[in-house]
Amino acid sequence: MITPERWEMGRGEAGAERERPDFRSPGHAAEARIEEPQVLLGRMASRLESVLIGKRETITQAMAALLAGGHVLLEDAPGVGKTMLARAFARVIGGRFARIQFTADMMPADITGGMIWDGEKNEFVYRPGPIMANLVLADEINRTPPRTQSALLEAMEERCVTVEGETRRLPEPFLLIATQNPLAYEGTYPLPEAQLDRFLMRLEIGYPAPSDEVRMLEEAGASRQTRPEELRPVVTTGEWRQMQREAGRVYVHPSLCEYIVRVAGATRQASELSLGASPRASRDWLRAAQARAYMEGRAYVLPHDLLDTAMPVLCHRIAARPGADRTMALQRILKETPLPEGDRPGGGRR
Known part of the structure; x- marks a missing residue:
């Protein structure tokens, strides 16, 4: 029988013992943390739940996906808090946030950026697109045609964009949270299979439980409802990268x-x-x-x-x-x- 202790020690068939990573020390990180990672992650979850009441499991899954270095697709009906959750994540993680509102007439350059003429330099220069951010909200991603959706493929997998033959790295960490309405809704396009495969998780938020919805209304009626922009960062982007590395070990x-x-x-x-x-x-x-x-x-x-x-x-x-x-x-x-x-x-x- 394989016990939890054996999972921990990692003894293979040859009996070799694997060293357990030490999450309490900064290791190769540039700066030490004052608090344990699990304390910081718990605080992040609590702050997110103050915005999206009663959805702790959805928040936990989304945090796990982003901690694993992946991207999240939130698919649900309008008005259940998809955009609000993404904006709240941007606040607690820190770093630069950018929102892309997808529309039917959007072009790939509206995402990746493009070359524009600089009259002072007398040459074309690169103008960064909104994809050049630490956390990007791709809002209503399935309201734009597949050609524009495909502009995200390289960014999601390779963490870079290629414009006019030159490849540019995205900032680290790079996290993408996309929202989409169900495909039965008017004006939506299905995401290509190659793009769906690049989302580490697809999550549904769902309607709140009656007690949670009552609490939400009470807080809104008393002007006590927490808004995403009121949240303060829990970690720096450097600390988040450190936790991603540790999770990968x-x-x-x-x-x-x-x-x-x-x-x-x-x-x-x-x-x-x-x-x-x-x-x-x-x-x-x-x-x-x-x-x-x-x-x-x-x-x-x-x-x-x-x-x-x-x-x-x-x-x-x-x-x-x-x-x-x-x-x-x-x-x-x-x-x-x-x-x-x-x-x-x-x-x-x-």
């Missing part, structure tokens, strides 16, 4: 990597699906599980970290055949694929 037992591959392989062979999970999806699933473990203060991944992140990481990357449902297909695959011993749904950790 969280240990993953080989049997968990094998489990990820089995699930991904099952999606590629499922009769209900026409498109299975890509290798990028497998990588992103592992990174999301590392981030969830790091947020809980663990230096090792447990199987439940994978289960907690499976649906938001994988579901938007697969496609169902006519008459089938991709969510139900993925749920079936997760249920039928045996977990490594040590942690099972409903059974607690062994």
